[in-house]
Amino acid sequence: MSHPPVSVPHDHGACVHEALARAQTICDARGVKLTPLRGQVLEIVWRSHKPAGAYEVLDELQKVHKAARPPTVYRALEFLEAEGLIHRIESQNAYLGCIEAGAPHSSQFLICRGCGAAEEIADRELDAAIAVAAKRARFKAERKTVEISGLCARCT
Amino acid sequence: MSHPPVSVPHDHGACVHEALARAQTICDARGVKLTPLRGQVLEIVWRSHKPAGAYEVLDELQKVHKAARPPTVYRALEFLEAEGLIHRIESQNAYLGCIEAGAPHSSQFLICRGCGAAEEIADRELDAAIAVAAKRARFKAERKTVEISGLCARCT
DNA sequence: CGGGCAACGTTACATTGTAACGCTGCTGCG
């Protein structure tokens, strides 16, 4: 599986479709349920490569599911994050579809302040450097978050 | 200047005092004003090595400054962060005194879910690894945030 | 066939963050 940068134009419909299919496969394999609601939330998050806020998701969700309320969305987001299908972008209180769904990994993002897009990277050396730094401080790392903000190639 | 880990017992009163003195020096040198209000907020943030939320700071501030309101605190925090005197811990919507005040650097934290303390580290190799990863993606990095959560040596 | 649990509905509220506007005191400049 390859993951070209999101800054490269691509067929985003296919991109979303593949993500949903993969999510379904992963959930089936784990014996957890990707219910229609959760699938809809995942699809909404995947609609763009810009992190989506919970209330943004809520607004979208309500278009097809009038009864949706904040807890509806937060529960779905919590589930999706727990299963590694989306990531939370801490610096924006927002969520982004995960490009490496299924394989546990640290979350590393390049967040463009120009276009708002966030690109997930999976840099092993960076991951290793984090592990070393934690080890040096005798710290047991559980969750590693790297968020780099700045300007992407096209917005420079 | 050396910075022993916060997990090592130390004279925290002196720790705070030094931070305030350094802040004053830095602001003087830059021609910006560390007003009494800002100083109080800085002191409150420095009181512990646990990140302090804005409303936590507000509660404390109101004990000596009854008129304080949310904007009061947010303005002070914004100023202090802009001057590099405190860091925002994104994953907690909270603030922490900066141990390297004055020297611009990326913010890297080890956040213990046991005791709640956050320790800032200034790992050059980690910083370099981030720079490399960004460069590889032709991304112009401006702000680099690393937040590693887990268990500190004492809480393991 | 019913106990227990996961998923979701529903209401209300808690927490976090901002917009907008006014006042005051200092500072630089004519």
Add this chain to the structure above:
DNA sequence: CGCAGCAGCGTTACAATGTAACGTTGCCCG
């Protein structure tokens, strides 16, 4: 000197984000 302009702060109101708590439904498994 006098005042224009701005930084700093006060004040009110509100926007945005996140959660607690409890009820309902339907399914699975004993």
